[in-house]
Amino acid sequence: MYSSFRWFGENDPVTLEYIRQIPGVRDVVGSLFELPVGDVWSVEAIAELKETIEAAGLKLSVIESIPIHEEIKLGRGDRDRWIANYCESIRNLGKVGIPVLCYNFMPVFDWVRTDLEHELEDGATALEYDEEKLSNFDFSDGTPDMPAWVKYSAEELNELLSAYQAMSAEQLWNNLEYFLSKVIPVAEASGVLMAIHPDDPPWSVFGLPRIITGIEGLQRLVDTVDSPANGITLCTGSLGANQSIDMVEAADVFAKQQRINFVHLRNIQHDTEKKFHEAPHPSEFGELDMHAIMKKLYQHKYEGPMRPDHGRMIWGETGTPGYGLYDRAMGLMYLQGLWEGIQKSNG
Ligand SMILES: [Mn+2]
Numbered sequence: 001m002y003s004s005f006r007w008f009g010e011n012d013p014v015t016l017e018y019i020r021q022i023p024g025v026r027d028v029v030g031s032l033f034e035l036p037v038g039d040v041w042s043v044e045a046i047a048e049l050k051e052t053i054e055a056a057g058l059k060l061s062v063i064e065s066i067p068i069h070e071e072i073k074l075g076r077g078d079r080d081r082w083i084a085n086y087c088e089s090i091r092n093l094g095k096v097g098i099p100v101l102c103y104n105f106m107p108v109f110d111w112v113r114t115d116l117e118h119e120l121e122d123g124a125t126a127l128e129y130d131e132e133k134l135s136n137f138d139f140s141d142g143t144p145d146m147p148a149w150v151k152y153s154a155e156e157l158n159e160l161l162s163a164y165q166a167m168s169a170e171q172l173w174n175n176l177e178y179f180l181s182k183v184i185p186v187a188e189a190s191g192v193l194m195a196i197h198p199d200d201p202p203w204s205v206f207g208l209p210r211i212i213t214g215i216e217g218l219q220r221l222v223d224t225v226d227s228p229a230n231g232i233t234l235c236t237g238s239l240g241a242n243q244s245i246d247m248v249e250a251a252d253v254f255a256k257q258q259r260i261n262f263v264h265l266r267n268i269q270h271d272t273e274k275k276f277h278e279a280p281h282p283s284e285f286g287e288l289d290m291h292a293i294m295k296k297l298y299q300h301k302y303e304g305p306m307r308p309d310h311g312r313m314i315w316g317e318t319g320t321p322g323y324g325l326y327d328r329a330m331g332l333m334y335l336q337g338l339w340e341g342i343q344k345s346n347g
Pocket of ligand 1: 197235238264309
């Protein structure tokens, strides 16, 4: 396993120079944020991102993510055109030498939180989700402001929401399976490892179907196309939002099959079943046993990238919600310490 760190591009207050100063980090998780969803990522654009990162003494090791056009998720008539674009982007990642692609298959919205600045006892802030506050989202002017949510007009959003409300989970599965059947052979031939990110939170929201919600769904995904290129992102915080999922078991099950292609590590704390906030990374401050999870990765010889996921905002820092520098860097030092301990205690 090796450490990586997410970078949001030239507008990110966390610069590549800062990332370069975190001990043990040489690998960056990047993306192209300006491209419309569905467009082909050109070799030139990917190479330019790679060169910018390399000029800072770092490497572009993971793309997180290339969003999937809604027409693919909806399984509509022109999906083949959008899938062809997606395949072309994967081929281009391969040409530039980017080994891992993280993506998700959530309808319309990306990760959902109801408070981006939930104040903790010590004055730090963290992202919070409270199912009871979902009704506060106002869709009348189109997509509300949330990090990672694609902007749609009120009309577009209405159309999308009603299209999905008529769709069963099984239909969404069929559309994902169709997508994988086309894309995974291309990824395999291009030397790119795909890594689906679990839905966050891992259950249906706003009446939309969600399917990558637990061990069973992830197993169905990896069984759909039997290839090392068809893997998962083990995101402890996303799956861990469902308290009935045993994260140590999840790490064990998929690391054993060599189907973990990317790891996100963060901790989480629930107030009720569907109300939780993000916690500092160390085990004792949340519900997840990070040591036990990492031990499974070690035992099954996971050799891919890991990044610290969402951190709190501390020491007066402001910036991209969940993606400040200080808490993620501290979290990463903790995770590296755990890893060193596991390695040394196993000879
Ligand atoms: Mn994650």
